[in-house]
Amino acid sequence: MKNFIKLIGLFTLTIFMSFSNPNKKVLVIDVSHGGKDYGAVNQNLREKDIVLDIAKKIKELNTNDDIEIILNREKDEFISLSDRAEFINKLSPDYVISLHLNSYVEEDKNGFEIIYGGNNLDSEELAKKLYENINFTKSEIKKIDFYLLKNVQAPMSFLELGYLSNQKDREYITSDEGQNEIAESILKTLE
Secondary structure (H helix, E strand, O other): OHHHHHHHHHHHHHHHHHHOOOOOEEEEEEEOOEOOEOOOEEOOEEHHHHHHHHHHHHHHHOOOOOEEEEEOOOOOOOOOHHHHHHHHHHHOOOEEEEEEEEOOOOOOOOOEEEEEOOOOHHHHHHHHHHHHHOOOOOEEEEEOOOHHHHHOOOOEEEEEEEEOOOHHHHHHHHOHHHHHHHHHHHHHHHO
16 A cells, blocks of 8 residues: 555656656745735826736746745735735745835936845846846945845835836836836846
């Protein structure tokens, strides 16, 4: 009987392994803010809503079977930083990208910021790849030790996708064309 159970287990494992994709990469999109935390706000536009729209576009436009995309939230809900870090670490993904928007008092400030932290060289490499693939007139890479960047174990970058306070950035990040370009740039980074 023991041999029969071992044989069934081996058979099940063989079937599972033959259908699993060893090249599959898992990307977690950390959709920032949500619920009571609006993030940046300008002209009735809220960061929490825009980054959720962009995250959904990334997932929707992904046609690569080798990339699995998981969003930490798919609706308007607040998730604490510690809960977000715990969720991500349990999944142990290949990459994590946290989506954000900037805002500033001076309306002429614009552009993308790509942020990595800690001593994780893979996080720095991810930031560099994102920098190479994001088509925006002004972008820069920074190293800052935000809570999630210090407490998530997987390679992670924050993407500040533009300034809600800047008219040109605001129009871009709220348009279908802009959101599609952002999503495609992120997906291209993972290829």
